[in-house]
Amino acid sequence: YVKPGIYEIRLTAKNYPDPGLYQETVKSVTVNADLLKVFDLLEADGYSLAQRNTEMKIGYQISVPMKVAIQIFKPGTTIYDYQKGTLRNPTTGTEVKDIHEVLVKAIVGIRPATTLIEESWDGRDYAQQEVPDGTYPFRFVTALNSADIDSVTGEILGSDDSSTNSAMWSIDKVADTYEYQNLHKATVAIGDGRFVCEDWEKTVFFYPNPLRDASKGTLEITKMPVPGTVSIKFFNLAGDLVRDSNYTCVDANNYQVTMGSSLQFNPDNTPEGSTQMDAEDLAAFPNLRNAALRCRWDRTNQHGKKVARGVYFGLVDFKAQNGREHCQKVVKILVP
Structure with missing residues (x-):
């Protein structure tokens, strides 16, 4: 199939068997020609998810x-x-260079022609965590050659949108360019405030565990349903307090802040006093699971000294700003 465009069909008639006898x-x-289309979509963006499960x-x-x-x-x-x-990062207003800056999930597959296709989204991101309520833009990326689309992210492969040569741009490999250039909208309205502690406790964990490399210890909170105050304390097996402040934390939009004894956090805004991470810092502390907040623990105590080998407990405390919910989660960490 040819790409969408204007084509000239030329028919030439010559004399036979002597082509020179008459002028051709x-x-x-x-x-x-516009053969490559996605069609039969909803006329209005009526896509919504209003109930859990x-x-x-x-x-x-x-x-x-x-x-x-x-x-x-x-x-x-x-x-x-x-x-x-290309896409615009909603936090920075700049052009997206890495799709993980804005990608929540991609549904990818080879699909047949002229038959109804129904894709399902359960309101979870690529880490299988429930997303907060909000309006989520989505688009179709299509290609005739299956090797042109990444099966995990849905990105066009082997392209360079920064090139001055338009033939190198991702859109040059896209079949339906209109659907690539225009976004649809899906509304998630499950009601974050109804399940605050239930949602929050399920998404708090520590990795890697066991913690062998001190530079990689991360306590992660994937979902922050409502604004509130977060604090983190580490205890040893005897119940002695090891550390309770001065953690380096990063939010979902890759803004970095130092947590004192607690941190006021609003999922819709960047933390007060935070600064945006540069590419080098982000490579060292990547947001692998689209987390709302991730904080480093480098196996040191309150005085900056390395802790001994053993079992430690991280107590993560969350108090909702509305004053109604107070949630706690304990994670067990092995330091070999």
Whole structure:
């Protein structure tokens, strides 16, 4: 199948068997070919998820067999450059260079033509954690060659959107460019405030565990349902307090802040006094699971000295700003 565009069909008639006997006749017709389409979508963006343990259906058809990816993005993500189809980071307002800055989840597969296709999204991100309420933009990425789309992120492979050569741009490999350049919207309205402690406790964990490399110890909170105050304390097996402050923490938008004895946190805003991480810092402390907040523990006590080998307990405390919920979670950590 050819790419969408304007094509000239030229018919040439020559004398047979002697082509030189008469002058050849040429007839040309210009046609507009647009064979590669995603169609039968909802006319309005009525995609929504309003109940826990249910799924949102995205129904559509495609004109020819293609590999299709539905990329779901963080709320506020928009198109940065329509010509290229690049994205805008809602936090920084800059062009997205790494899709993990804004990607929540991708649904990817090879799909058949001219039959109803229904994709399901259960309101979870690629770490299988429930996302907060909000409006999540999504788009279709399509390609005739299945090798052109990454099966995990839905990104176009082997392209360079920073190139001055438009043939190197991702959009050059996309089958339906309109659906690549335009975002649909899905609304998640489960009600974060109804299950605060239940949601929060399920998403608190420590890795790697056992903690062998002190530079990688991370206490992570994947979901922060409502604004509130977070504090972290570490105890040894005897119950003695080892550390209770001065952790380096990073939010979902990669803004870094030092947590004192506690941290006021609002999932809709960056922490007060925080600064955005640069590429080098982010490479050393990546957001692997789309976490709301991640904090480093480097196996040191309150005085900066390395702790002895043994079992430690991290007590993570969360007090909701509304004053109604007070949640705690204890994680056990082995320091070999």
